[in-house]
Amino acid sequence: MNPALVAAPELQPSLQWLNATPQRIEAQRGRVLALVFWNAASAYCHTLLEDLVRLQARFPVGLSLLGIHQPKFDSELDGRLVLKAVNRLGLPFPVANDRGWTTWQHYGIQGWPSVALIDTRGRLRQVFTGDDQSGAIDVAVQGLIDEVGGAVMPGEPARRTGAEPRLPLAFPSGLAVGENHLYVADTGHHRILECTHSGRVLREFGTGHGDLVDGAPEDAAFRLPRGLCLVRESLYVADTGNHALRRIRLLDGVVETLLGNGRAGPVREGSGKAAELPLNQPWDVVGTLDRIYIAMAGTNQIWDYELGGAKLRRVAGSGELGIADGPAASAMFAHPAGLAQVQQTLYIADAASSAIRSLQVAQGQVQTLVGQGLYEFGDEDGQRREARLQFPQAIALDPSSPVLWIADSYNGSLRRLRLGGGDVATHPLSHALEQPAALATGPGSLWIANTGAHEVLRYDLGNGKLARLPIGE
Structure with a gap:
């Protein structure tokens, strides 16, 4: 026995367990335990969580996972909000909210995502930090299992709590509106719905099982799709969970993959087959007749895909997490989540910096309209420099006035920004919003994905009436 190895610190009673009964390190002895330190608003964390779920499937007996969520935003102190994120991501293991950052400190964690590996005897063996560590974690887990000759013990499954209600929609997170149709990304059900403007479902694309499959509507598969945009007779989909750009040919309903291969990868400029051009957490798309712009949350960048030449190109963002204006190539973004376009201007909901940004595409210049920094957030109206948002995930241009509508997700509100130097104001609604994550506008109307409440x-915009659409009912 190595005398330098020490027992892993026990989990404290102050942890708020969200989806399972309270867990203890001691109870996990006999198998390898990975403590996953993560944040719900981090695309980096989402990528590593995907890899860890796959890893646990490889070692169903020898490896246990426990999630320790670290709140960044004020709203994340509320366990109900974090539980929504756990359920939206489909995490199959117990998760606790570490509201006081106690466990983080006990384990000496320096950043998220991090994984603390604990061996079968309950000793802390190694800490990995970063979203690119899945390969090293895989090797380390195999080594710890081999260390005991494969003699690992199956654990008692934790009693799960906090499941979402079974409803026609599950975490809808993408909307697009055409002349006669409304398209909904039914994210939690891994499908796209074509509806009338009043919410009657006409067609369904996807089997409802998370996968990456092209083909006819009833055969195709998506995984946690989000952003949508409509260009003529094609619907483009930011298939976030598959790290892919998909296209639905609306005339025949056939689904195609344009970019991505189902796994997050280094995004590079160029052309080629879809599998050769991986993406990393595409969250939203907007388009013109010749190109699709992509909000790449996983790389903190904006990319475009030229439809005619099938070429992928970086438009803005150095890739570094932050908020910095200026030339597009060196500008910094933080989890760009939503896009809107008017002519040669892109507006960007930069979620992790709680900011609204603009990109002049032709000039290659980025400007911050609202927002001051990664840790400057709140719920304040007023002039742009004083206004504060909290993890805004979607924006939409008003069809008849110079107003940008904002889904201020973590504040649970609809905000409006008057373009051309105007103020930010909260727009009163007669219906409570719960983590709204998508907006779309059409003549006289604004559609809102009330994501946490599983509804649209x-x-x-004329008479101020708000109605819930009976989609799938």
């Missing part, structure tokens, strides 16, 4: 709302 239609707001009449």
